[in-house]
Each structure stands twice: as structure tokens, then as C-alpha cells.
Amino acid sequence: MAGLNNADAETARVILSDIENKHFKHALTKVDKKLKKSDSDYFKALQLLIKAHLGQVSEKAAILLHLEELVLSKRILTDLNAIQIFDETLELILPKPGENWARIIGNLRWQLVKALPKDVDAGRACFRACLAKEDYEHARHIANSLEKNFPGTHEYVFWNITTMFLFSQCHDYPDKERTLYGALAEGMMRKLADATIKAADSSSLPTRSIHKVQEFRLMDTILKNGNPEKMNPVRLKYLQDPFLGPDSTIAKGEWQLWRLKLELLKKDPQLLFQTTSDLLKRARTKNENGEITESRFSDWIVWKSYIDSALLNKSIYQGEVDAEIKAHLDPKTGIDKSWRRNASLASLKFALAPVSAFPSNEPESKANLIVDYLQRYGDTNVAYTDLRTVIPFLTSQDLDWLLTTLIENSNESSEALPSQSQTKGTLSPLNQDTATAIGIARLVNVFKLVFLLTSSLPESQRRLSREQSLQGKKTMAKCSKCSTSLFDPYCGLCLTELAWTTAKSYGLAINDDGRITSTLLLTDLHPADDLGILAAMCLVKLSVKDTPAALNESLDHPAICHLLQAAVLLEYAWSHSKANSQISLMLTRIYYSLGCGSLALRAYKRLGVKQIQNATLSHYMFDGISTFHPHPFTSEETSESRSIIEDLKDQLKIYRGSPKQISNKIWSSFENNNYNTIFELEQVKKALAYNVSAVMSVMESRKVSRVVQPNAPLTASSHGYDILREFERLANKMAIANVNQATDIDDPEIKFSDQNDHETIPNFEVLEDESPLAYLGRASRLKMPLPDRLHNDILADKVRMIVDPTTDPVSRGSSRTWLDQSLSSIYEEGEEFYAIANILQGVQSFDKILQGQLTEKLNEIDILGSGSAPATRAVLHTLYVTYDIGTTVSRLKAYLHKTNSDIKSYSSLDLGEQLVKTVIAKAALIKHSLDEGGWIDKVLSSVFQGDVDVVVDDASVPGTWKSVVDENFMEAWAGQVVDSWKDSVKGFAYFNSQ
Amino acid sequence: MTSLRPFHAMDVFKFNPTNLDPLTETYDLNFYFTYLAQWPHLFNVAEGADGTIDAYIMGKTEASPSYMTFSEHYLPWHAHITALTVAPHARRLGLARTLSQSLEHSGDEYDAWFVDLFVRKSNKVAQALYHGMGYSVYKRVLDYYSDDPTDETKDGEDAYDMRKPLTRDKERKHIRKNGESYAVEPHEVF
Numbered sequence A: 001m002a003g004l005n006n007a008d009a010e011t012a013r014v015i016l017s018d019i020e021n022k023h024f025k026h027a028l029t030k031v032d033k034k035l036k037k038s039d040s041d042y043f044k045a046l047q048l049l050i051k052a053h054l055g056q057v058s059e060k061a062a063i064l065l066h067l068e069e070l071v072l073s074k075r076i077l078t079d080l081n082a083i084q085i086f087d088e089t090l091e092l093i094l095p096k097p098g099e100n101w102a103r104i105i106g107n108l109r110w111q112l113v114k115a116l117p118k119d120v121d122a123g124r125a126c127f128r129a130c131l132a133k134e135d136y137e138h139a140r141h142i143a144n145s146l147e148k149n150f151p152g153t154h155e156y157v158f159w160n161i162t163t164m165f166l167f168s169q170c171h172d173y174p175d176k177e178r179t180l181y182g183a184l185a186e187g188m189m190r191k192l193a194d195a196t197i198k199a200a201d202s203s204s205l206p207t208r209s210i211h212k213v214q215e216f217r218l219m220d221t222i223l224k225n226g227n228p229e230k231m232n233p234v235r236l237k238y239l240q241d242p243f244l245g246p247d248s249t250i251a252k253g254e255w256q257l258w259r260l261k262l263e264l265l266k267k268d269p270q271l272l273f274q275t276t277s278d279l280l281k282r283a284r285t286k287n288e289n290g291e292i293t294e295s296r297f298s299d300w301i302v303w304k305s306y307i308d309s310a311l312l313n314k315s316i317y318q319g320e321v322d323a324e325i326k327a328h329l330d331p332k333t334g335i336d337k338s339w340r341r342n343a344s345l346a347s348l349k350f351a352l353a354p355v356s357a358f359p360s361n362e363p364e365s366k367a368n369l370i371v372d373y374l375q376r377y378g379d380t381n382v383a384y385t386d387l388r389t390v391i392p393f394l395t396s397q398d399l400d401w402l403l404t405t406l407i408e409n410s411n412e413s414s415e416a417l418p419s420q421s422q423t424k425g426t427l428s429p430l431n432q433d434t435a436t437a438i439g440i441a442r443l444v445n446v447f448k449l450v451f452l453l454t455s456s457l458p459e460s461q462r463r464l465s466r467e468q469s470l471q472g473k474k475t476m477a478k479c480s481k482c483s484t485s486l487f488d489p490y491c492g493l494c495l496t497e498l499a500w501t502t503a504k505s506y507g508l509a510i511n512d513d514g515r516i517t518s519t520l521l522l523t524d525l526h527p528a529d530d531l532g533i534l535a536a537m538c539l540v541k542l543s544v545k546d547t548p549a550a551l552n553e554s555l556d557h558p559a560i561c562h563l564l565q566a567a568v569l570l571e572y573a574w575s576h577s578k579a580n581s582q583i584s585l586m587l588t589r590i591y592y593s594l595g596c597g598s599l600a601l602r603a604y605k606r607l608g609v610k611q612i613q614n615a616t617l618s619h620y621m622f623d624g625i626s627t628f629h630p631h632p633f634t635s636e637e638t639s640e641s642r643s644i645i646e647d648l649k650d651q652l653k654i655y656r657g658s659p660k661q662i663s664n665k666i667w668s669s670f671e672n673n674n675y676n677t678i679f680e681l682e683q684v685k686k687a688l689a690y691n692v693s694a695v696m697s698v699m700e701s702r703k704v705s706r707v708v709q710p711n712a713p714l715t716a717s718s719h720g721y722d723i724l725r726e727f728e729r730l731a732n733k734m735a736i737a738n739v740n741q742a743t744d745i746d747d748p749e750i751k752f753s754d755q756n757d758h759e760t761i762p763n764f765e766v767l768e769d770e771s772p773l774a775y776l777g778r779a780s781r782l783k784m785p786l787p788d789r790l791h792n793d794i795l796a797d798k799v800r801m802i803v804d805p806t807t808d809p810v811s812r813g814s815s816r817t818w819l820d821q822s823l824s825s826i827y828e829e830g831e832e833f834y835a836i837a838n839i840l841q842g843v844q845s846f847d848k849i850l851q852g853q854l855t856e857k858l859n860e861i862d863i864l865g866s867g868s869a870p871a872t873r874a875v876l877h878t879l880y881v882t883y884d885i886g887t888t889v890s891r892l893k894a895y896l897h898k899t900n901s902d903i904k905s906y907s908s909l910d911l912g913e914q915l916v917k918t919v920i921a922k923a924a925l926i927k928h929s930l931d932e933g934g935w936i937d938k939v940l941s942s943v944f945q946g947d948v949d950v951v952v953d954d955a956s957v958p959g960t961w962k963s964v965v966d967e968n969f970m971e972a973w974a975g976q977v978v979d980s981w982k983d984s985v986k987g988f989a990y991f992n993s994q
Numbered sequence B: 001m002t003s004l005r006p007f008h009a010m011d012v013f014k015f016n017p018t019n020l021d022p023l024t025e026t027y028d029l030n031f032y033f034t035y036l037a038q039w040p041h042l043f044n045v046a047e048g049a050d051g052t053i054d055a056y057i058m059g060k061t062e063a064s065p066s067y068m069t070f071s072e073h074y075l076p077w078h079a080h081i082t083a084l085t086v087a088p089h090a091r092r093l094g095l096a097r098t099l100s101q102s103l104e105h106s107g108d109e110y111d112a113w114f115v116d117l118f119v120r121k122s123n124k125v126a127q128a129l130y131h132g133m134g135y136s137v138y139k140r141v142l143d144y145y146s147d148d149p150t151d152e153t154k155d156g157e158d159a160y161d162m163r164k165p166l167t168r169d170k171e172r173k174h175i176r177k178n179g180e181s182y183a184v185e186p187h188e189v190f
């Protein structure tokens, strides 16, 4: 409390302690008494703060008015403590003060700095406060004042530039001003860079020049934001400069500068070749102590730029490139293996990349290049990932060669057992080396490549050629391995065979009497894991082929049977390698599709998801949970049950806590002069503010609540809806953009931020294709990917708020206002809630549309519950969604009745009750069927009898299973699956026809 | 392929390949962003073929506060490896060594005396890595960790404080022999 005399400071302390202890009335009496004696901004501010704590809604408006008058009065407050208390007060009455903050507090702060320009502490504190509230207008004024008033302080120059740039990037300010300050930032930066060049000596740089690499990076970020045609040459000029560029003293070896430079040099391939050629030489040059100190120049981006530029003129550069590669690969050069691998990959890329006007190699030699690479790196996990980038360069002839060679080689292991039924072109696990970690690692790569060549690659090529052949004549393609004519994009026969061959190899590797297993720590992964994962992946891919039709199928339908097989294989793999997160992720998704909620959760919990991972991984388990498992899960260990709402609430913590944390770190970046971090953190802030996973958690939580506590009223802000305010604004903005069919929307904020992790789940397809697991997720969950569902979710929520009898008048009113304002800009024709919303708004024509939709729903559930289908995800989803629509329509009917609307003219409304009744009847059927015995046997029979025709090394599928998964394990697992199905249908108890 | 780049704040949404591993802790955002705000040049990623995060290293440069100048536990200006992790699929390719070398390089640029780090006593793989690079144990910190991921029955584990001298320490005065037997309590560690 600087600035107060001792007595006042003591009084203030007592009052603040009253406030802290929530003794507001006492505090108010003391303040009033104090103010009677003497006038003081600080105590007036305290008075207002206490009133804000005590205040009702009407009083809050008066407080806001009072604060506004402070600004309008133009009286300048020079007591920073008082302003800080006003700041606190505003936050109390308006938790998200938005632009009010800038208008009131931002303004007061800037006026104070203007009045006390030499008070550096006040200047910094006010600058920090404005940044935290994204009030870049006042922050910019303050930074400018700091720079002018402390001309010897180097950092204020950059604070000012950074703030101008932040201002120019913020869409809330007028375009003209944004452009002006963007240009000003750029101009100032260039002057500073020129000053560094002019000084030509890093030890005596003037204050107004670039001193540090982070300042240089700030400049590059600003220039990069401008017109590339104009700015890229400028950026390159500075990057080429010996006093600023990557080799300068100020760069301190910062690698990022090289990355920027190489990127810009792409425009001049000759110079790029020369530059990278020099770097690669430096990368292998030893210093006087015989050490390589610049090995980092062997980075893949150097090699890639080198090869790409050489390929433009291959005949000229061939010799030089070959020599460079050879030098890097020569063990005598002493390059570390991590860098040497780049040279190998570069050699492959250089040899295989198609170049016109250069003779193409024979298929044999191309295949051999791949095989050579495998020989060198086949014992690493990444060999497959590396090769996946070059294999698409090969022709189908090359690929045929490669496939044959791979299969032949894999069966020639020295430690292999004597050949039994080895036919050419067939993988034979018994003839492979599954005894050593290295042998297994090599096999994993071979199997993945065979998968790529037989199932994934022709698939992508055939999809492409199908599109191309739509106009021309089409000939039936044949499988590259077995020559069968193909109706599907890949050969189901070969994929089935590969699945079981891989499973068999996995069994041989994993059931090793402890040879490898016993050497592993709890935190180690088993080298054979990827064999199990690949086998499961083939099975999932086979299942996905049939999934949409499998809604009501029995357990031996291939779609379900393949998923069950994949699940038990992975569960067995997990029992041997508990730290493998890919297995757990796959299991989560597979159990989810099978309708085994408790097992999906078990697998998900094994991942140990925490902190920010909740924003990227929770979708695997919680997207669509309200129409899957809305009832509490029971913990295996404690037998306690935990509501889904609690889980979802935990996930929202990250969105609540992070904005403040990030603001603090933005300030810290200013203090530490790391300007680029500021822009990165701004990006994270936005990514969290508009995060689809946050909407998912809120929406799912509200939906779950409607199922499990149908009479508990929801408000316009419960279940975390308050953090979605920004979303609604954005959803509306997007919908309006849709309606106006604006093609190029200039506002980058007009996008939801989808940070869900779809990459970590295994994927062995060609690079541009998604994993079958992603498809599985979509097919069995909800039709649209998450971001596209948001409008409809928000709309459905508003509709429910209006028709639910328990909604309070304020929340109903705000939902009604939202609908009045937004419905015309939303276009979701196919959705039931869109029709319902239109009926709510009195658009009669939607009665017929809704009637059609509800009849369709009735037909859809009619096929359920025939007794042979378990409660798969698709079944559960259909039931819950239909129930939700049914109850909403019934409530709509009651609501319209109560509001004296002419409900007789809406015949669709009568179908609500019928839908609910049908759902209840079907749910009872399914539950009843599950209560009957025999399900464990059905599961086992499905797992054993699927694909019985396949033969691997003379053994059929049942025989293969016996060699892979222990029988007791299999039986215990089948019991868990059935228990999980039984648990899943417990949620049906919430269905109610009232 | 091996390619290094600075860690970008948005990478927190992409680091599951490394962070789903049980030996890699996922901290709250504040932790990562503190490092990005203060030492962005010591926070680097090794990127895989399609931009996957194969590995990252997080480091800092610091010295003990001046009030500790005369304490026997005073640490002069040095670089510290706070986290180093390689995704299981990218192990044994030399990425950890490469990333640690990049930190040593920066340590030299910023005139640090040595690089140090803490490693679990049970983490033999990491110890092999550091020994191979010229690090040695400086001291053992008793029960530094509150659990032992390799043994569920234990609720604590010792840490080794390992060091490697940098160019500045020409006389090698910041390392010691038989550091394993020099045990200290966690509160004695800065």
C-alpha cells in the first residue's frame, strides 16, 4: 500500500482483512467512517469493492455506472492501488468484462501512466494488466510511453514493437489502425536490424539495434506476416547477413535461423544446393581435437533441401550427391547414427524419386534398394515409417518385385524351424526368426510393408483410378499378391490371411517361456507388440468394411466377430506389455464400438491421461458418452460408482485455469525478452478458448444430466456452459458466414479449434490415409466429426431449455432470444432438432418434415432387439438418440399446449410418445436377451469360428488361436465382455414414458 | 529421419507419442510455458516423418541464488536437463544423445560450467545414455521421487544427480569421483 501514511495503511489492512474473511458489513462501516473524515481515491475504491461483494444485480449496474463515470469525469487518478481495487471490483461484477475493461480500467491505467511517465513500476504494472486483458490499445500506448521515457532501456523498444504487432493482429480493432501499426512495427524492426549491420561489431551495439537472437526471430515473425512477394527477399537478406544470420555472433548457434533460411532459399534451387552442400560438409568436418562439432547440419531438412534441389538437375549433380552420401555413411567419418540415418534415407530418396529425362532403374534394383535399407535399419521401429515416404515413388512392377522379395527373405531366417508348408509368396511364421528382439523388430517391418503393399497401397491407387476411370472404360483390377479379381479397394482374402499370419508370428514371439518377457521392466514395451497391433489392425480393417450394416447383427457377423478377435488379441498383448499406450488406445476404441463401456473405460484409464491430455485424448472415451453409457461407472478396485458428470467436470478444469496461467506466462516472456513465445502462447490461448473438446464435455455433461436426472433443472450456465460463451458467438458467426456463402472469410478466428489427437492411434496406411480405427470411431459413434456437430448440439440444447418444464424463466428467456436471433442463420436441414426449433418458432411447414423424420426413426429402431444382437455402440446410440428426440417432442407438445399454441395443426407432435414407448419396449427386449445365459459361449464361438477357412502354416484359425492366446485367458475375457454388455444396458433403467 | 526444431507452445497438443509413456510425466501447462517463456532456446523437439513428435528435451540455465553462495550445495552457472523423452517407437536411434548434445552446445554458447540432471536410480537405460556421453554421478538424492514406476510396492526412489563438465570447466572442478556414495537429503538440493 505504497503511498498511504501509516495510519491509513493500518486502516486499509484491517478493512482488507475483513474483506478477505467475508465480513463485508464490518468493512463497509469502517470505510464509510474513514471517508467521512477524509476523501481518498483508495478508500472510495474499497467502498465500491465491498459494495460489489455485497451487491444485488441492481446494485451491480449502479457500480458499473459509477466506474464509467470515473472515466467520463476525465479526472486523472494517480493512485495505482486505487485503480487496482477498481479493477478487482469490475471483475467481480462482470466476470468476463470484455471491452468494458479496456473502456474503464484500461483507460484509467493509461491515464495514470501518462500522468506519471517516469514511474517505471507503475508503467510496467499497468502494461502487464492491459496485456492480461488483451487490451492492446492501451498496452500499446503504455509500451510507447516506456520506450520514450526510458530511452536507454533496450527492451522497451521491443516491448513497443511486439505490442504494436499484437494490436495489428487483433480483429477487434479497426482495419485501418491495424494496418498502420503493423507497418510501423515492421518499419521499426528493419531500422533496428540495419543498425546491427551498420555497427558491425556485436560487442558495441547501440541500444536501438538487434542484440539477441530472440529479437531477430521477432523481426522475422513480423516480416513473415507481410506480403511474401515483398517480404521474403527482405527476410532472406537479413538471414544472409553475417551480423544477423545463423552464423552471426548474436545467433548463438540457434538452429531455427537455418531452418528459416533454407525455407526461403527454395526459390533459388541452385543457391539452395550450394548452401546445403556446404552445410553437409561442415556436418562431417572434424575440429583440431578430431571432434565433429557441427553434426546438427546433417538435419533431415538440410538433406531434404539438398536432394530436392539436386533432383531438379539430377544428371549434373548425381556424382556430387553420391559422394556426399558416401562420405556421411562411411563409418570412419564418425557421424552419430541418428544423423547417419538421414544420409541413408536421402540416398533412397535420390535414387527412387521419379525424374523425367533420366532412365528409370529396373524394378529389381529398386526393390533391392528398399531391401538394403531394411538390412541396415530393419531392426529399428522407424524403418517402416521412413520407407512409407518413398515407396509411393515405385511403379506397380517395382512393388510386385518388392513384395515377392520381402516374403521370400522373411522366410529365410537362419534360426527358423524346418520348412513345413512353405509355398512361394506366403509368409510362414514357423520359418521366421521370432526368437530374438532384433529378429522380431525385423519381422515387424516386413509385415507392415506387406500390409502396405497388399492392402493399403493398391487401395489408395484404386480409389484414385476409380475416380479417373469414371469417364473411361473400367477393367477389373487384380490383387497384386493372389491375383484374385477385386471388388473392394483391397483384397479381403489376403488381408485376412495377413491378419492371421501376423497373429501367429506374434504368438510365437510372445509365448517365449520368458526369454524376452522376463527381461522386461514394468515400464518396458515388448518388441513383439507391433505384431499384435498389426494383426489387430488388419482385423479392424476387415470389420470396418461391414460396420454400417452391422447394427443389428448377431455375434458371428464378420464386423462384430473381427472386432471381438482384435479385442482379445490386444487384451492379451496388454497383459504382456502394460506400458504400451497404443494397445490401450486401440482397445478403448474397439470396446467403445462393441458397446462395452466399462471395458473401454478400463482401457482408457490405463493411459493415465492427465492435464492437457484431457483436451486431446478425452474424445476417445467421452465423445458421445451420453448416448452410450450415461449411467455411473463402477470402479473395479473400490466398487464405488462415479458419475460421468464428475469426469466431465474434471476435464473442464484445463479450460478454466489456463487463460490466467497463460497470461502470466505472456508477461514472463516479455520480462525475459522471448518475444516469439508470446505469439505462440496467444495461439494456445485461442486454441483452448475455442476448443471443440470443451464443447463436447459441456454438451455431453448436459445431455447425461437430462438422462440420469431428468427433473434436475439446467440453467443457461450449468455444467460449464459459462465457458462456452465464446463458442456461441463463434457458432453464430460461422453460421452467418455459411448463410452468406462467404468463400474467403478473412477472420482466422472463425474456426473452432480441433486439437483432438487423431495421430497417436496406430496407423500403417499410406501417409495420406487415415487409420481404420478413425473410421471405426465415426461409423459407430456419431455421423459427423466433432466440429461439424457443434451447431446442432447448441441448437438442440437451446430447444431443450425452452421446452423443459423445469427450466427457470431467465434461462428460458435467454434461450428463446438466442433462437430468435440465430435460427435464421443456421442451416441443418436433415436434423430433427432443426425441425423442432422451427416448429417452436411457428414455422408450420416443418410439421411434415418432422413427421417424416420421426417415422424414419421409428423404422430404424424397429429392427433392433431381435434377440441375436448384443448392445453394441450403434444399438445403444440409436436407442438413446431416439429417446431424446421422443421426449423432446413430447415436451414440445406440452409446452405449446401451455403457451396456448394451436397444437392440433401439428400432427408430428403425437409421434413423440410413440417413439419413447417403442424405445422402452426395444430396450427391454435387448436387456432380457442379455439376461439369458449362453452369451459367453456365443462370444467364444464367434472368436473361434470367424475366418475358419484361413490356413497359416497348416493350422486353421482355431488352431492359430490356441498357439497365441491362452484358453483360460480367452474364457475369462469373454466373461468380462458379457459383463460389460450387461453393465451397458443398465442405463436403460432411466427410460421413462412419463 | 532426424530433424530438430524448437518446441512450439502448440506442441502441448501433439506430444502424446512421448507423454503417454509411463516414464514421462505430463505436467500442468504452466510448467512447459515457464520454460518457453524463459528458455525457449533450450526446449527442442525431434520431429518424425509426418511432423510427429518423436522426442523432446527441456532445459534451463541457472545458478543457485546468491544467498547460497557459501553453501556447500551452491550451484554455479550451469545448464540443467529438466526433461528428456523419446517416444517408444523412436528409441535407440540416437535421438536422446543428439538432443542432449544440442543442450550441451547451448550450454557452451551461454558459458555454463556444466550440464546436470536427475535420473531415477532404477532408470538404467538413461544412466547408460548419460555415462556413454561423459556424465558421471555427482551425488545421490535420497527418496527424491515419491514413487517407483518399476515397482508398485515402493513409494519412493533415490535420484542420481549426474553431471558433465563443459568447455568452461577446464580443470574439471565441478565433477567428483564416486558420487554414488555421496548421499544428500532432497531439501539440500536447490
Ligand SMILES: CC(C)(COP(=O)(O)OP(=O)(O)OC[C@H]1O[C@@H](n2cnc3c(N)ncnc32)[C@H](O)[C@@H]1OP(=O)(O)O)[C@@H](O)C(=O)NCCC(=O)NCCS
Binding pocket: B021, B023, B024, B083, B084, B085, B086, B087, B090, B091, B092, B093, B094, B095, B096, B097, B098, B117, B118, B119, B120, B123, B125, B126, B128, B129, B130, B132
Ligand atoms: C532414456 C531415453 C531418453 C533414451 O532415448 P534413446 O533415444 O532411445 O537413446 P539413444 O538412442 O540416444 O541412446 C544413446 C545411448 O544410450 C544407451 N542406451 C539407450 N537405450 C538403451 C537401452 N535400451 N539399453 C541399453 N543402453 C541404452 C546406449 O549407450 C545408446 O547408445 P548406442 O545405441 O549407440 O549403443 C529413452 O529411453 C526414454 O525416453 N525413456 C523414458 C524417459 C526417460 O527415462 N528419460 C530420462 C530422464 S533423465
